[in-house]
Amino acid sequence: MQDYLQLFADWVTYAIFGLVPTTPIASSVNFFVYDSIKVTLMLAVIVFAVGIVRTYITPQRVKKLVAGRTEGVGNVLAALLGIPTPFCSCSAVPLFIGFVESGVPLGITFSFLIASPLINEVAAAMLLAMFGWQIALIYIVSGLIIAIIAGIIIGRLHLEGQVEDFVWKCKMYEQPDKPMTVRDRIDFGISESKSITLKVLPYILIGIAIGAIIHGYAPADFLVNIAGPGNPLAVPIAVLIGIPLYSNAAGMIPIMEVLTAKGMAMGTALAFMMAVIGLSLPELIILRKVIKIKLLAIFVGIMFVAITLTGYLFNALLG
Secondary structure (H helix, E strand, O other): OHHHHHHHHHHHHHHHOOOOOOOHHHHHHHHHHHHHHHHHHHHHHHHHHHHHHHOOOOHHHHHHHHOOOOOOHHHHHHHHHHOOOOOOHHHHHHHHHHHHHOOOOHHHHHHHHHHHHHOOHHHHHHHHHHHOHHHHHHHHHHHHHHHHHHHHHHHHOOOHHHEOHHHHHOOOOOOOOOOOOHHHHHHHHHHHHHHHHHHHHHHHHHHHHHHHHHHHHOOHHHHHHHHOOOOOOHHHHHHHHHOOOOOOHHHHHHHHHHHHHOOOOHHHHHHHHHHHHHOOHHHHHHHOOOEOHHHHHHHHHHHHHHHHHHHHHHHHHHO
16 A cells, blocks of 8 residues: 555656655655655544544543542543543533533543543554554553543642632533444444544644655754754753644644654654643643633643653653
């Protein structure tokens, strides 16, 4: 499959556009055509599979499973359930209110809210396809550890007073889960694949375009010096750069692929990605609607330290 895609990318680059091989612009265009098709097809298949999984793990069922759990067990369960459960910045407020209303402790609530965007199932599957199972596994495990430990810390700080008052007074009414046939689940997977793929396609194309420019024009030595293994501050700098940005996880993978190919350490690239999808400024702005400044600052501090340490750990393990 990849060979046919590469032949098509070569035909478009050199026959249709008439670009000269080995030039920066030809390298960028070839990369863009090849990765645009590959990543889009991969995303459509992955989202279809994840869509079927999501018919079994709904937000209502998640709340029922984590409600009444003790610290530790509840944090682990919430973090695990956060992986296949749909979550984005725009759904932070209703999810947070729903968990609080159900009596889920604050620390366990945060374990779920951290794991759900941070351990993105689409990103994990694409990391598996592009970088191998070791990188995908380290990404998942490190994200789970961050979500569990951060939730336990927040829970033990007893910060319930830092939740906005209106949250405790909210009453949310949800429709009960409806039974689904196998055909229903497949149809839902197809619908999710079409909807989500089209929704995130602009992010993917922007990410691939950025990656293509870096691939064709960015000097490898520059990236190695700034964000390579030899710079001890590369990881925290990458995290700080990632916080004000916002991108879908699928759009970050092509950028990661190029950055690592150009010499950026894998841990640094992964820390950058985790900061963009798990600690982005838009998410923080929306979370501010339901929690006060002190809790938001503690959340940011814990996440910054955890993601930075994870980046250093990746670099140490992967050399």
